[in-house]
Amino acid sequence: MRSATRPTFNLLATAAVLGALLPAVLAHGDEGMKMDGDMNGAMDMSASQPDNDAQEYPPNYFSHPGYRGTLVAHIALMVLGWVFVLPLATMFSLARSRYTLPTQFAFLAVNALGVLFSTIYNAKTPDLYPNNAHHKLGWVVTWVLSAQVLISLLGRLAGAFSKKTDNALSNAECQGFLPVSRAAMDEHHRLHSSPYSALHRHSDDSGHGTESRPESLRSPSFSSTPDTLASPGAQTAHKTFHDDDEDLEADADLPTVQRGGAIRNFATNIGSKISSRAWRVLILGYNIVDRTSMILGFVALCTGVVTYGRFFEGSMIFTGLAHWIKGGIFFWLGIFTLGRWCGSFGELGWAWNVKPKSASGRWTPSAEFVESALIFTYGATNIFLEHLGRWGGGWSFEDLEHISITVLFIGGGLCGMLIESTSIRNLLNTTVAEAAQECYDEDERETALEEPRTYNFSMNPIPALVILLLGIMMSSHTQQSMISSMVHKQWGNLLTGASFARGFSYVLTYLKPPTSILPSRPPTELLTSFGLMAGGVIFMASSGDTVLGMINQNLDAMFMYTVTMGLIGVFMAWEIILIAIKGWAVRREFGKPRTARKYYSA
Known part of the structure; x- marks a missing residue:
């Protein structure tokens, strides 16, 4: 399951992002409220706080007394649709299950009802966050997923979707190259x-x-x-x-109508007007949405939280983007890590398993190579954005500190990619290989140059080292308030713990490398995923406006910490359930017997 990897409980994850906004955190609100859409990518990591006093905190939807029931209904419906129904539909869709269409239509129904409540709420309350992006983004995401369901319906009626x-x-x-007698x-x-x-x-x-x-x-x-x-x-x-x-x-x-029905005839007529190339494009778009719908929902949810609390107005958009983008990356990395433990991407050898033989023989990167590439790309792009929050002003020591972090990402990511390169490793073996040519005869040389078992599996601690150093640095980062310092220390410690857990995974793997194509599921990876997901959410909560909102609502740092721990535990359970449901759907559609369960990974 590529994906994807990748379950949607991710949407709930940001619930922990704002303890003060717990009811709203569950609000996906893709249509309702509003948020600033100016996504100029500045990445100022400081938790600088606005000049406003807590007593001068601007009016926001969280404290607005009117029509609370309507807002709660909108939040509840969006949570139900985007956190529970949509991930289920995505799993069925990836499995090409007969239950795909019913769950997709159930999602559209729940989402439409949520849109209705948000529209009513907007019409009856003042616009407390003018020109926000949440409203626009919500409609975009809704129409994208509606188009996907339309393609799904048309494709199944016209026969475009099948198990293979x-x-x-x-x-x-x-088949074109099969030998025929x-x-x-x-x-x-x-x-x-x-x-x-x-x-x-x-x-x-x-x-x-x-x-x-x-x-x-x-x-x-x-x-x-x-x-x-x-x-x-x-x-x-x-x-x-x-x-x-x-x-x-x-x-x-498949969930289709009878072949002679009027609906099927209508769909067939439409299908007859769609060219082969157009069908390829439509199915490609369908698959892309399948694998990105959870991310789109996560972004819409985050903008809903921002709108609900009226965060990141004006120049505060830069520090807000810095924390929420980076925190979101760590959160999704935690989802990816738990997916690997469950067996996702096992066909690529990413599930702590031996990579199955590929008929195509094409090269595929290791999971550590992908992580290193992402770290390098992030550092290479972010280095130009660290000073954007103070554009035109002088460079401070704080700016240089943040630049140093991006340099760490560049160097660590590049080092990790080089370690994962088999060509580089072969070049590093040149000296000993030449010595073997001189010191051994032909029979002995083959035995002497036999690769160790550890060569069959990637053990690259560099990505974990980069995250470890980031956690240590940010947990000691000087802040302008005690609460802000405590929140930074919390997510710094969580990332540090996740890095140590990944290190223990490599120790276990080095002592006993995987020998099967089935996922080995090292238990330490559960700790890694928990630390990354929880650390990412609290990272998002450490932005200046978010901390100010906590102070305004008389919430302490431990409230945020404890709520996050509880929610992340639920999210992890939901992800495991979703991946298991996908496995069940695949077996059901492909007719795998229950007695064969031991031959299939989750």
Whole structure:
């Protein structure tokens, strides 16, 4: 499961971001309230606080007394839709399950009801956050997901989705190179020598399939009458989607109407007007939304929290972006880490397992290479943004401190990528390899140069080291208030703990490297994911405006800490449940017997 990786409980995670805003934290509010959309990417890490006193705290939706029930209903519905229903629909969609459409429509219904409540609330309350981005972003996300559901509906009615849709083209290529015996070809010509055989294949089908049944050459999406086969839609459907007998059975299981129904005929007519290339683009867009919908929802939720508390107005947008973007990255890294423990990306060898043999033989990066590349990219781009909050002013020691952190990210990320490069490692072995050429005969040389077992698995502590150093530095970072210092120390300690846990994972792996393609699931990775997720949320809460909001509501740092710990535990459980549901859906659609459960990872 790539993804993706990647469950949506992520939306709830920001609930901890604002202990003072706990009811709102659950608000995905993609349509309701409003937020500043000026995302100029300054990355000032300081928790500088605005000049306003707590007594002069501006009016906001959190303290607005009117229509509280309407706002709570909006929040509750958005949590239900975006945190529970949408992740479930995404898992079913990735599994190409028959339950995809029902859950997708359930999400649209819940989301539409939430939009209705937010519209009512906006109409009856003053605009306390003018020109916010939450309102606009919410509508964009809603329409994107509505378009995805429309493609899903049309594709299933027209037969574009089946169990093997994602592998259709690659399967067709493989079939084209299958060896065929002369006897099989003779039998094929005997079956297709009738002058009527042309009526049973598409005009773009050469008729050179290897199946003995003529039905296997038909498209599973359209009937085989001459009129239908002559239509462009039938031809393009044959080009785009695979056409074996399993798919004919699979389509019967999908949530489609009867073939003779008016709705299906209407969908078929629409499908006949869509070219093969257009279908490819639509399905590509569908898959992209599948894998990014949770991130879009997370961003919309964050903007909802910002709007609810009226944070990051004016120049405070820079420090707000710095903390919330970086904290969000750590939160999602924690989700990714827990997904690896569950078995996600096991086909790439990222699930603490031996990478399965690939038929394509293509190179795929290790998980540590991806982490190092992200660290390097972040440092390389962020180094130009550290001074943006004080643009035009002089450079302070604090600016140089932040620049040094980005340099650490650049150097650490580059070092991590070099360590993961097999070419670099081979070059590093040159000296000892040359010595073996001189000191050993041919038989001994082969044994002497045999790679250690640890070469089969990546053990790269550099990404963990970078996070460890960041946690240590920021937990000691000087702040302008006691609460701000405590919050920074909290997330710094959590990131430090996550780094130590990752180090223990490498120790376990070094002592006993994985020998199976099944996930080894080191228990220390559970600690790593918890530290990253909780640390990321509290990182977001350490921004200046957020701390000021806590002070205004008479909340201390431990309130934020304890609420975050509880929510992250729930989020981790929800992610594991979602990935397990996806595994169940895949087995159900592909007909895997329960007795074979030991052969499949979660």
